[in-house]
Structures are given as C-alpha cells and as structure tokens.
Amino acid sequence: MPLSTPAARKHVHTRAVTFTGYEREDGLFDIEGHLVDTKTYSFPNQDRGEIKAGEPIHNMRLRLTVDEEMIVRAVEAVLDDSPFNLCCTITPAFKVLEGMLIGPGWNRRVREKLGGTKGCTHLVEMLAPIATATYQTLYPILKQRREAQPEDERDKPSMIDGCHVMDSSGPLIKERWPEYYKKPEPVS
Known part of the structure; x- marks a missing residue:
C-alpha cells in the first residue's frame, strides 16, 4: 500500500x-x-x-x-x-x-x-x-x-518477545512454538 x-x-x-x-x-x-x-x-x-x-x-x-x-x-x-x-x-x-x-x-x-x-x-x-x-x-x-537438534536441547528462539507479532502470548507463538507460548495475563 x-x-x-x-x-x-x-x-x-x-x-x-x-x-x-x-x-x-x-x-x-x-x-x-x-x-x-x-x-x-x-x-x-x-x-x-x-x-x-x-x-x-x-x-x-x-x-x-x-x-x-x-x-x-x-x-x-x-x-x-x-x-x-x-x-x-x-x-x-x-x-x-x-x-x-x-x-x-x-x-x-x-x-x-x-x-x-x-x-x-x-x-x-x-x-x-x-x-x-x-x-x-x-x-x-x-x-x-x-x-x-533434539527438541529438549533447543534454545528459545531469540526473536520471541522482540516485536508485537512475536509476543510470547500471541497467536503466532502459540502456533509456531507452543512450548514457549504464555497465556495472556488477565486485564484488571
């Protein structure tokens, strides 16, 4: 655009x-x-x-x-x-x-x-x-x-939490790296 x-x-x-x-x-x-x-x-x-x-x-x-x-x-x-x-x-x-x-x-x-x-x-x-x-x-x-590498030896991908799309509580991480997904904290 x-x-x-x-x-x-x-x-x-x-x-x-x-x-x-x-x-x-x-x-x-x-x-x-x-x-x-x-x-x-x-x-x-x-x-x-x-x-x-x-x-x-x-x-x-x-x-x-x-x-x-x-x-x-x-x-x-x-x-x-x-x-x-x-x-x-x-x-x-x-x-x-x-x-x-x-x-x-x-x-x-x-x-x-x-x-x-x-x-x-x-x-x-x-x-x-x-x-x-x-x-x-x-x-x-x-x-x-x-x-x-074997799954248990892998490091967390460095881009997680590096921008809004890579938010560890977002849908992309949930789909691509579910082992690093964090449920969003409730908004009070």
Whole structure:
C-alpha cells in the first residue's frame, strides 16, 4: 500500500542505504552496507570545489565479516566520497569492532567505542541496521541447525518477545512454538 498523496513539494535530498548479506565459502559471512547521499542542486565545497547535483556527498561502504555466532571477525570501512578530505582518516578506527558479538547491547557498545569524535556519524548510523541484516542473513542457517537438534536441547528462539507479532502470548507463538507460548495475563 503506498503512502497517501503528499502536499506539493520539491525534491531536495536523497539518502540511499542498502545492506547485503553473503555466505562465504570459508564458512564466514560478509554483511555489507552502502550509504549514498545526494542533493538535487549543485553547491560549493571547500575540499572538493563544487559538488554537482546528483553527485554523492557521501558514498561510503562498510563490511563486517562475522562467524556463525555473530562475532565480528573483520571490519572494512571505505569512504569513496565525503564532504571533507579528512573524513577518510577515521576508517581504521572501525577495527575496534573486531571481536564484538552482534547481539544484546550491540548499539550501546558501538556508541561507547565509536560515538562522537571516535568515529564517523554516518558509518556509526549504519551499524544498527547492519546488525539486523546480519541476523536476517544468518537466521535460516541458525534455524536449520536448531531444528536438527533434539527438541529438549533447543534454545528459545531469540526473536520471541522482540516485536508485537512475536509476543510470547500471541497467536503466532502459540502456533509456531507452543512450548514457549504464555497465556495472556488477565486485564484488571
């Protein structure tokens, strides 16, 4: 369903962000993010002279290589375009993510290690959705492994109680994972 018809307006800015997950032949996974900002008009820039309409202001890529436990094994950050020549000097700082687990507390730990002047705002912004893309990439593999385990050794699926559809007292959990279903508490 499309959005409603907007008021009269003029296109000014576009931010395109994509995330792609890959399964590698060596058993690891690459999760890549790509962010591009463009304007619909040209404007002067001290370091680049002029940034023309449609030319990227920001064009940056981030790759996290993770294992099946979602531990970051390698990080690569690249800035193809940025508004300042100095922007690219921060990319090595993102190696601090190596060894971190993508899981509960990820966003907090990322902000502690790369927030403010310790990182690049735009690359840091990409790290929350890249964590989600990591989960989406690995979920089918983890699900298959979980289903291969004896029922009494299976862990509770991590998405339960993660959103309104996955409410442990909702119909989806009752149907899909009845062993984790909880009857709704009576409303008083």
